[in-house]
């Protein structure tokens with residue numbers, strides 16, 4: 001399937017990597033001339049173009065928009081000549097489906113908030129469908145997104161909070177892993193061992209929660225042996241306002 005990714009920055013690159021991992025071999029990246037992007041395209045092995053006209057002329061089946069929000073509507077104007085069957089998937093946070101439909105009134109539309117783990121096909125992707133998404137367009141959306149990670153389908157009104165927890169969340173977890181890494185180094189681990197330890201622990205904890213369906217509190221109770229060491233650490237987290245710090249991070253990012 002011919003898939004165009006507009007804006008090959010952090011998110012666009014992560015999506016392209018995830019698609020290439022799944023052997024999608026007809027990918028077009030579009031970005032203003034930039035040596036970083038040219039190098040990435042050459043190394044990863046996808047076609048790179050530098051203008052919207054070139055994207056339109058290739059008639060892609062799906063276009064994924066990963067440009068900064070402030071230029072996204074202008075980019076969509078440039079893409080207005082796309083065939084009506086081209087599915088538009090916008091990953092630009094804050095751009096509403098109605099804004100896109102005003103520019104591309106006949107194309108099937110979807111808004112997503114993915115996260116950076118799509119690069120290793122372990123992403124979390126909030127999805128809200130817009131207009132004109134009949135079975136063939138829905139199949140294309142699924143074909144492109146399913147291999148990238150878990151799809152959380154929500155009404156558009158909930159895409160903001162899904163994007164904050166799923167899309168910004170990796171950065172919050174990265175801060176936690178960084179702090180655990182520092183703690184490991186303090187107690188004598190070398191830094192790479194400390195980071196591998198933290199990442200493996202986070203990976204396993206997420207997998208266990210997903211596979212068992214247990215709540216976080218039930219899982220925590222399995223770890224906190226009576227009179228043991230973990231409950232002392234949990235007490236310190238509560239004393240230091242860890243829960244509030246996490247909720248307030250979501251407040252601020254979602255604001």
Ligand SMILES: NC(=O)C1=CN([C@@H]2O[C@H](COP(=O)(O)OP(=O)(O)OC[C@H]3O[C@@H](n4cnc5c(N)ncnc54)[C@H](O)[C@@H]3O)[C@@H](O)[C@H]2O)C=CC1
Nearest residue numbers: 007008009010011012031066067068069091092093114167
């Ligand atoms: N980074 C993330 O984890 C996530 C990002 N997003 C969304 O993805 C979009 C991009 O974010 P990042 O990748 O983090 O930013 P970024 O700054 O790394 O990438 C933006 C890319 O768009 C290119 N660009 C700028 N103007 C363009 C134009 N007119 N036409 C084509 N390309 C253009 C830039 O050269 C750059 O390569 C934003 O709208 C953001 O809300 C959504 C979910 C997660």
Ligand SMILES: O=C(O)[C@@H]1CCC=N1
Nearest residue numbers: 093113163164167168
């Ligand atoms: O930081 C941002 O604005 C984007 C949206 C979600 C994750 N990154």
